[in-house]
Amino acid sequence: MENHQHHQHAAHNDHAAVENEVSVTAAYEDGKIVVELKDPEGNAPVLETNHEKDLHLIVVKSDLSEYRHLHPVSKENGVFEQAYELSDGMYKVFVDIKPKGLAYQVKPVELHVGEHQNHSADNDLSVDTEFEKTVDGRTVALSVNSLKVNEPTVFTYTSKDGKPDPYLGALGHVVILDEDAEEFIHVHPSSEDETVFETRFSKPGIYKVWGEFMFGEQVHVYPFVIEVTE
Template sequence: MKQKNMLTWAISAIVYLGLVIGGYTVYTSLGSNNDHTDTHASKTNGNEEKESINEQAHNDNHTSQSSDGEDPEHSDHEAHSESEVVTNVKYEEGLIIIDVKDKDQNSPELEISHEKIMHLIIVSADLEDYYHVHPEEKGNGMYTQKFDLPENSYKVFVDIKPKNLAYQVSPIELHVEKGHDEHEENSLKVDINLTKTINEKTVELTTTELGINKDITLSFDTKGITPEPYLGALGHVVILDDKGEKFVHVHPTSEEKTVFETKFDKPGIYKVWGEFKFDGKVNSYPFVIKVK
């Protein structure tokens, strides 16, 4: 009897032990699966978050690069076009006085351009009167020119080449005696006839198609008479827009022809002065053209 009870106990113990081991195995397996699932989810979420951050960083960098790629270029462009030289002009009793200084108030060194250190273009407010003179250096950035300017309002353009400094020619207002404080609107009318005669010398202007942002050729037919050399060339051309703001000084494409090339960046009406020397005198031939 005792032996039978011990056998029963042993079998019960083995069964119990088996149940415990089996239950523990199942529990361990389930725990392992849960840990694996949680870890994978965490890694997935981490990667997605990381990819999202990287994508945002890429987008931010792309945006930043686009901005940095445009704004600095725009700023550089502005910086390059901004003049580092300041010019002031005044008129006193038949004397034009030009003061040229850099931003540190020093007098910059000027290079010679077409035989002159300075070309001074003076145009009346209505763009009718035109003068081209060459002031002389007096020292300390001062240049002077004796010239009797009639009573009027003018726009003056100081055409110079400062050494190692950026410079942009801009209009300077000049009022002589009772010249109007405000410029009246000019009434430029496009020339139908582009043939002009001055001092018995005739010049005819022909052009290629007048459009913006392309090379334009201006050909001046001097009717078989070769102009005399003037400032190292057969002629010079000055162009202003109808507001007298945009200034262009053009030189011939060669030493043997009165042919000039330029570009227009905006449509509008422009006045062109072709300067040619005949019989020791310089004639300025005015033409009004329209750029479409």
């Protein structure tokens, strides 16, 4: 199962080190999130299918209090749309794509909705001390082997309800953001039959981790806040 190590490196390397060959803009218009992609010539890039979708859109409130994983519909000329109701405020969106033949790394794009101050809200993240949560009647526990910089970090999820169902070509998806919503990591299971995810952190700090798992026909999202140390 793919681990998306390229996303991990893109998230932690100096942003100036990789020159994106795909420009990304996002806007909120008439109850829709509108994303536009352009290559260096101003044309729509060709996208390779990535875990059953051409584009994965991660939307978070700037204080990380809200999280959505969406799949906008392709319209034309590199435009994707997703009808979705967002409350007023500032958001950051992460456009996860695999453009054919073009350099690309996922970077945050600000999305302003309604009337509000044009700056990020301060988050109030508290590191979790209990790593078991129940969402819509499904309980999942998380164990982590190490939270040290530059060491392999393995996230192991277990469910009292048994193994989750496949979702977008994997048993689960884990998205990780630092507290400033600048560093983006998207990890998939390291095997096809276990909900085990491996990554590395290159800098210390507070991170929020969202684990996505499908039980039956419903996707459940389990958020945890962790701290990575030297």
